[in-house]
Amino acid sequence: MMQTMQQVVTIAELRQHLKEARRQGKRVGLVPTMGYLHEGHLSLVNEAKKHCEIVVMSIFVNPLQFGPNEDFDRYPRDMERDLKMAASAGVDFVFSPSVGEMYPQQVKTNVSVSGVSEPLCGRSRPGHFDGVATVVLKLFQIVQPDYAFFGQKDAQQVAVVEQMVRDLSVPVTIIPCPIVREADGVAMSxxxxxxxxxxxxxxxxxxxxxxxxxxxxxxxxxxxxxxxxxxxxxxxxxxxxxxxxxxxxxxxxxxxxxxxxxxxxxxxxxxxxxxxxxxxxxxxxx
Amino acid sequence: MMQTMQQVVTIAELRQHLKEARRQGKRVGLVPTMGYLHEGHLSLVNEAKKHCEIVVMSIFVNPLQFGPNEDFDRYPRDMERDLKMAASAGVDFVFSPSVGEMYPQQVKTNVSVSGVSEPLCGRSRPGHFDGVATVVLKLFQIVQPDYAFFGQKDAQQVAVVEQMVRDLSVPVTIIPCPIVREADGVAMSxxxxxxxxxxxxxxxxxxxxxxxxxxxxxxxxxxxxxxxxxxxxxxxxxxxxxxxxxxxxxxxxxxxxxxxxxxxxxxxxxxxxxxxxxxxxxxxxx
CATH class of the missing domain: 3.30.1300.10 (Pantoate-beta-alanine ligase, C-terminal domain)
Known part of the structure; x- marks a missing residue:
């Protein structure tokens, strides 16, 4: 029987669903995204389904990882389309919290990973990887996934998340997935x-x-x-x-x-x- | 039947034990300490036993929270005595990892909590609360406790940990416990x-x-x-x-x-x- 996908917008409700799944011994995979899905994201879902009985996709444009002059406000969003694509790909739960649900008060806690965060995008986008590490760690606390799936297009992000997981002994296995490209080689984004x-x-x-x-x-x-x-x-x-x-x-x-x-x-x-x-x-x- | 206390020194072995306990639906409480136990610590164990079927006490003198001119090296240690006291108090697992087990490589990940970390001991001991937040978050990832017990003597530490738990949605309930004092009022330490x-x-x-x-x-x-x-x-x-x-x-x-x-x-x-x-x-x- 095909299970219908559910969209969940609160942390408490998501935890309730996952508690039940976990009680049944199901493995949980997390595919963290900022939405506006493309084939790259769907390849992560595909990989997740190989490892896990339950696939959670988060869709959250995380303000912490955007600089003051970056594209947070104009970042493309289309929840209706995303939900259809996620459902077709076989996602079990889309977790799409509001900014207020994720950050009800000003966030005082910052997670930073020295070394790997510093060159490349870390130099061009100061604070970006602190924002990434902080939200990813928070998503890991909310979902408590057995596996989490990240695209290799953000290779530095993968390196940052893997370092953080190792340093803090976060009980999750990180699975980096290959870049998906258009016919002319342009990476999906x-x-x-x-x-x-x-x-x-x-x-x-x-x-x-x-x-x-x-x-x-x-x-x-x-x-x-x-x-x-x-x-x-x-x-x-x-x-x-x-x-x-x-x-x-x-x-x-x-x-x-x-x-x-x-x-x-x-x-x-x-x-x-x-x-x-x-x-x-x-x-x-x- | 009285269960014998076990000392565990690796993360992997502790997780194995706790997985089994959790499968049986038991709630897990964590009492994080730096050892050299006194009545204050034992009161935390006592409180933990009211909330949880399994009590884990960590004993780890965490180098990250000591400054270069502080007392890390001479901090008092007596594992044999601690193990006896913990067993009498009803601890199920003492988790006493080496520094190499907790930090096999140089730790690159730093957790900092702005605001509450800054005055008081934060001013006197720069970096102290980053070290505390980082090790406590790591212990939470290792033990995945339902409850964690902290002494109010370190009131600022409690405030830092509570802020971090709230910001990162760590699935644990923090229970602050009253200060235990000697007959003349001196706080146990x-x-x-x-x-x-x-x-x-x-x-x-x-x-x-x-x-x-x-x-x-x-x-x-x-x-x-x-x-x-x-x-x-x-x-x-x-x-x-x-x-x-x-x-x-x-x-x-x-x-x-x-x-x-x-x-x-x-x-x-x-x-x-x-x-x-x-x-x-x-x-x-x-």
Whole structure:
């Protein structure tokens, strides 16, 4: 029998449902999202269904992880569409709390992860990963999932969450899932809707530059020269405005002198097209 | 049948035991301590046994909450004695991990609670409450207790932990327990063993000054003048060296202009006798 999906908006109600599921010995998986779902999110649900009898998707645009001049207010939202997509994908509970339900008073508690939070998006978006760590830890306390599923597109986020889980012994297994791409290689992202037709077309350069770099790094090229070549490739597109292009050891996100055999290298970039900031990455084993 | 107490030193083994207990529907209570037990700790166990079928006492001198010039190394330890006392009090599991078990790598994750962490001991001991919040949250992730029991002697610690639990929706109920005192009013503390006979005798002034202040505040006296009188009282003891004496609204620990009817006021002090820093407090409802 097909169980109908339920939307739950309060912490108390969600806990009540999950308590019952847990009593029945069911494993609970959490797919944390900010909504405006795409194939990337659905691939997380798909993976979650392999590990868990109960899949909870949270949909919450978390103000803590947006800077004062970022796109919190205009971040795309469409709950009705999200609920349909989540139901088709086989989600059991959509947890979509209001900001007031998640943060009834001003939040005084801050969770920060030094080291991995600092380079890349941490440098461009001060406080972003504190906001991420804090809300993810709170979602873990609310849902108490056995597994949680995160997209590798946010590779640094995965590294931050994994470090936090290890440091605090949070009883959850983190499952990073591969990036899902459009036909031309552009990584699926809710923010892609911001792009004009011309920006969207030129955005294909990001994955082209990553593929190029991937080959060179795998065959032992010098990381600085690979980085230079990526920058030249991206800058050939007139609308591309580079925030960063970096090659770092994964998952500790330190800058390797020269990577050693067996090291994983994260090739990561953030590039603006007009007002829209896109990120993408690949991880290569040297 | 009397169940024998077990000492457990690894996170994995403790979780295994508690999983079994939880499957049987038993409620789990956590009494976090740094060991060198006294009647204060045992009163927490006593309270825990009223709420829970399983009582876990953690014994862990947490390096994160000690400053570089504080007493981490000389903090009193006596595991053999602690185990006997815990067993007599009816503890089910003593969880006494090594530092390496709790922090196998350098901890990168820091939990901080702004506001309540800042005055009083937060000012005297920079980073102390970050260390407390981080280890308590980690213990909560390890034990997943239904209830956790904290002594009111560390009133600010209680306020910090309660704020963190609320902010992060940690599924635990915090039960603060009254201060246990010696015959002359000195609050029980593992650090009392540091005191010389003369220091120990003069330390009785702390509770005398608190009792005096309690009466005055309850009858509406001006908080600044009460504070002045406490300071004069304490300074009459030649070995007493005041770190702070403060009267703050509880539990937000802000300085009240004038407390309103129904407000709770925390009267708190930290005083050194030789190398030993003692803290004590009372909470008065105006």
């Amino acid at each position: 809710s923010r892609n809707v911001y792009l004009s037709a011309e920006e969207r077309k030129q955005a294909a350069v990001l994955y082209r530059s990553l593929q190029l770099a991937e080959k060179k790094v795998a065959s032992g090229a010098d990381l600085d020269s690979v980085r230079d070549e990526m920058i030249r490739t991206i800058e050939a597109e007139p609308l591309a405005d580079i925030d960063y292009v970096e090659l770092l050891r994964y998952p500790d996100l330190t800058k390797p002198e020269a990577p050693e055999k067996g090291d994983r290298v994260l090739i990561a970039l953030a590039v603006r097209f007009g007002k829209t900031r896109l990120i993408d990455n690949v991880i290569v084993t040297v | 593992s650090r009392n063993v540091y005191l010389s006979a003369e220091e120990r005798k003069q330390a009785a002034v702390l509770y005398r000054s608190l009792q005096l202040a309690e009466k005055k505040v309850a009858s509406g006296a001006d908080l600044d003048s009460v504070r002045d009188e406490m300071i004069r009282t304490i300074e009459a003891e030649p070995l007493a060296d005041i770190d702070y004496v403060e009267l703050l609204r509880y539990p937000d620990l802000t300085k009240p202009e004038a407390p309103e009817k129904g407000d709770r006021v925390l009267i708190a002090l930290a005083v050194r006798f030789g190398k030993t820093r003692l803290i004590d407090n009372v909470i008065v409802t105006v």
